[in-house]
Amino acid sequence: MNTTIRNMAAILMGLPAVAMAAETTARDRNVNQQTRIEQGLERGTLNVREAARLENMQSNVERMQAHAARDGLVTGKEAARIDQAQDAASNSIYTQKHDAQRGNPNTASSQRMQASVERNINQQTRIRNGVADGSMTLHEASRMQGQQAHGNRVLARTGADGHLGRYEQQRVASIDDRQSRHIWRQRHDAQGK
Numbered sequence: 727m728n729t730t731i732r733n734m735a736a737i738l739m740g741l742p743a744v745a746m747a748a749e750t751t752a753r754d755r756n757v758n759q760q761t762r763i764e765q766g767l768e769r770g771t772l773n774v775r776e777a778a779r780l781e782n783m784q785s786n787v788e789r790m791q792a793h794a795a796r797d798g799l800v801t802g803k804e805a806a807r808i809d810q811a812q813d814a815a816s817n818s819i820y821t822q823k824h825d826a827q828r829g830n831p832n833t834a835s836s837q838r839m840q841a842s843v844e845r846n847i848n849q850q851t852r853i854r855n856g857v858a859d860g861s862m863t864l865h866e867a868s869r870m871q872g873q874q875a876h877g878n879r880v881l882a883r884t885g886a887d888g889h890l891g892r893y894e895q896q897r898v899a900s901i902d903d904r905q906s907r908h909i910w911r912q913r914h915d916a917q918g919k
Contacts, residue, residue, distance in 0.1 A: 752791055752800075752805070752808055752809075752812070753791075753850060753853060753854035753857065754854065755812050755816075756784065756787065756788065756791075756812075756850045756854075757847055757850045757851055757854060759784060759812070759815055759816060759819060760784065760843055760846050760847045760850060761847055762816075762819050762823070763777055763780050763781065763784075763819060763843050764840055764843040764844055764847065766819070766822070766823045767829065767831060767836055767839055767840045767843065768831050768840060769831065770828050770829050770830060770831045771822075771823040771824070771828065771829070772822055772823055772829055773827055773828065773829030773830075773836070773888065774829060774835050774836055774839050774885050774888050774889060774890055775885065775886065775887070775888035776822045776827060776829070777829075777839050777843065777885060778839075778881070778882045778883075778884070778885030778886045778888075778890075779818075779822070779882070779886075780815070780818060780819055780822060781843070781846075781878050781881050781882040781885070782878070782879065782882035782886075783814070783815040783818055784815060784846075784878050785875045785876075785878035785879045785882060786811065786815075786875075787808065787811045787812055787815055788871050788872075788874050788875035788878060789872065789875040790804075790807065790808050790811055791808055791868070791871050792868045792869070792871040792872035792875060793868075793872075794807075794808060794868075795864045795865070795867060795868035795871065796865060796868040796869075796872075797865070798863065798864045798865045798868075799864070800864070834892075835885075835888075835889045835890045835891070838890045838891075838892070838894075838895040839881075839885055839890045841895070842881050842890070842895060842898050842899075842902070843881075845899075845902050846874070846877070846878060846881075846902075849874055849877075849902065849905055849906065849909060850874065852906075852909050852913070853867055853870045853871060853874065853909060856870075856909070856912065856913045861912075861913040861914070862912050862913055862917075863917055866912045866917060867912075869908075869912075870905070870908060870909055870912060873904075873905050873908060874905060876901070877898065877901045877902055877905055880897065880898055880901055881898050884897070884898060
């Protein structure tokens with residue numbers, strides 16, 4: 727009986743490590759897919775409208791991640807659903823980058839979208855690093871991911887018409903600034919360590 731209890735304790739102690747690994751992999755994919763969107767904008771293989779649709783898909787994936795990790799544990803079923811959603815987003819990025827539509831990377835609107843997507847990459851990297859180095863708990867990362875999803879939804883809505891204006895970008899930047907402060911606070915509080 728004691729052997730069974732010790733084995734169960736060892737298994738349960740390993741679960742947070744498995745959850746952390748699954749979360750880190752999912753966040754790596756977020757960063758990778760955001761990078762692919764940014765590259766598409768820079769090369770002109772994506773226009774602003776296409777990038778906005780892709781940002782909306784990324785927002786949905788991030789909401790799923792936030793929901794799954796809010797209790798501090800991502801189950802295998804939740805991880806599989808997130809992986810499936812990321813696969814669909816990845817396929818959409820590929821399709822949009824290789825269709826006949828082109829964007830002009832030198833327009834002010836495209837430049838604004840590129841800057842916003844680059845900021846998303848930075849925020850995602852900071853969340854991923856916080857989980858990886860232990861300065862953020864999964865619960866904290868879940869809240870940050872939910873806020874990141876909100877910012878991406880706003881970016882998607884503002885770019886849905888194919889144009890990202892200066893005032894629209896300022897609104898997105900304001901949300902990103904607030905998110906950046908929250909990430910900093912979560913990484914520097916005492917909970918994660």
